[in-house]
Amino acid sequence: MISLPGLNLTSAPPELLSDPQSTLTRTQDLSANTEYRFEVAFTRSLTIRLLSGTAEFFGTELAPSSAYTFQGTKGAIYTWHGCRLEIVGEAESEYTAEETQMMSYANAHFALESLREKSLHTGDIGPRVLVVGTENAGKTSVVKILTSYAVKFGRQPVIVNLDPRQGMLSVPGSFSAAAFSSIVDIEDGWGSSPISGPSPVPVKMPLVYHYGLANPEEGKLFRPLVTRMALAVTSRLEEDRASRQAGFIIDTPGAISQGKAGVYENIEHIISEFSVNVLFVLGSERLYSDLTRKYSNRIPEESVSVIRLDKSGGCVHRDETYMKQFRQAQIRAYFFGQAGDNALGPNSQMVDFDDLSIFKIIEASSEHNSSFRPGGGGDDDDAYSSGIEIYEKVTPSSMIQNSLLAITTASVNDGQEVIRDSSVRGYIYVADVDDLKKKVKLLSPQPGHTPPNAMVLGSFPEDIPGLVG
Numbered sequence: 001m002i003s004l005p006g007l008n009l010t011s012a013p014p015e016l017l018s019d020p021q022s023t024l025t026r027t028q029d030l031s032a033n034t035e036y037r038f039e040v041a042f043t044r045s046l047t048i049r050l051l052s053g054t055a056e057f058f059g060t061e062l063a064p065s066s067a068y069t070f071q072g073t074k075g076a077i078y079t080w081h082g083c084r085l086e087i088v089g090e091a092e093s094e095y096t097a098e099e100t101q102m103m104s105y106a107n108a109h110f111a112l113e114s115l116r117e118k119s120l121h122t123g124d125i126g127p128r129v130l131v132v133g134t135e136n137a138g139k140t141s142v143v144k145i146l147t148s149y150a151v152k153f154g155r156q157p158v159i160v161n162l163d164p165r166q167g168m169l170s171v172p173g174s175f176s177a178a179a180f181s182s183i184v185d186i187e188d189g190w191g192s193s194p195i196s197g198p199s200p201v202p203v204k205m206p207l208v209y210h211y212g213l214a215n216p217e218e219g220k221l222f223r224p225l226v227t228r229m230a231l232a233v234t235s236r237l238e239e240d241r242a243s244r245q246a247g248f249i250i251d252t253p254g255a256i257s258q259g260k261a262g263v264y265e266n267i268e269h270i271i272s273e274f275s276v277n278v279l280f281v282l283g284s285e286r287l288y289s290d291l292t293r294k295y296s297n298r299i300p301e302e303s304v305s306v307i308r309l310d311k312s313g314g315c316v317h318r319d320e321t322y323m324k325q326f327r328q329a330q331i332r333a334y335f336f337g338q339a340g341d342n343a344l345g346p347n348s349q350m351v352d353f354d355d356l357s358i359f360k361i362i363e364a365s366s367e368h369n370s371s372f373r374p375g376g377g378g379d380d381d382d383a384y385s386s387g388i389e390i391y392e393k394v395t396p397s398s399m400i401q402n403s404l405l406a407i408t409t410a411s412v413n414d415g416q417e418v419i420r421d422s423s424v425r426g427y428i429y430v431a432d433v434d435d436l437k438k439k440v441k442l443l444s445p446q447p448g449h450t451p452p453n454a455m456v457l458g459s460f461p462e463d464i465p466g467l468v469g
């Protein structure tokens, strides 16, 4: 079957979809300022090679003649000056788009560049950027584009991910921050999905906090962790001159842009904790207007430039089935490396029940969730620090099989808030539990013994049966 632009192959016969070996090859010419948009299923792969001209994937340039393989991906190859691509494999959907938002995203980048130049003279932190917008408005894509362009300009911005739905250089359910000084890995799948490509890029060591819940606005954890992350990022910027000048860009979950009666508590919390001074609003007119009203007329030291960016027509809705596969692929990649890179084998070890100190996040019922409190919750930071129960200690049992545990830097005797505010050393996977022998088989991407630190168990991401074997 020939894959034509715009032809959706999901309706193809099942035997065709299950054929993993499809090698349909074609060339695609793109004229200047257009993009080739595609969706590839997790069971399929699509390989793209740049034959001539220049092209980029969310801002990262494709190396000429190198093969990039995409799986479980929705994305676009954009060209500023025109190019020819060779495409092998089948896409669920593919078409070329003449109308894109790349020019406005590039302008946003140049606006940030002029702020970076300014900070070179003042010594202040460069642009402190927050990206908001409803779900699937293209926030992560814009953050990736801005990061790639900044890096291309020799900058070293810190990127902060506060969206638990997808991990950045870590598993879903985590918040992370990392300084990007080399190209955004086309292959690490940050924000999209596992992709393999030719360019080995230096490993980025992110700072990670464990969130562990599906609801991105849960009262007890979201805001304290934002506060914690803001502290960590700003103190890192104090020490690191290059990153200080480049500033930071924060990606957020769509949920915080829903608001309640025009009030966006979590956005306001992030803005105040990180002293955000540039706010990009993707898509929503309403959100833009509410936030402009809120942040206009402020004293100069606290001023926030609210800038609206149009949503790209390429943004696609991702249903829960896709997101679940996406999460599992991210977790698999965390333990085993990217698709096609089998060099990474996780380390497995047996430990006694007694060697594990597991703290399970207590899920707030809706009455306890600050977002539902009368008056909208207001500034309830006090509630976080008044000895409220965040975790319950659990004894290992088959209940924890197939789950992920966050190994924190906290000791088992630390208070609950200390555990919450501790960064994560890494994640381990509970591959097997033997209730009789009281032993657990753990999988870790890092060699060596699992440290005797406090471990946190959340409900998100969900269990992943069959990660091994």
Ligand SMILES: Nc1ncnc2c1ncn2[C@@H]1O[C@H](COP(=O)(O)OP(=O)(O)OP(=O)(O)O)[C@@H](O)[C@H]1O
Pocket: 037, 038, 073, 074, 075, 076, 133, 134, 135, 136, 137, 138, 139, 140, 141, 142, 163, 165, 191, 192, 252, 253, 254, 255, 312, 313, 314, 315, 316, 317, 318
């Ligand atoms: N120009 C484009 N062409 C094709 N696909 C695109 C384009 N821009 C974004 N997408 C895809 O659309 C989906 C949604 O985009 P993205 O993840 O950037 O949105 P988001 O606002 O960050 O979503 P969320 O609210 O879930 O965090 C992603 O799968 C992304 O790869």
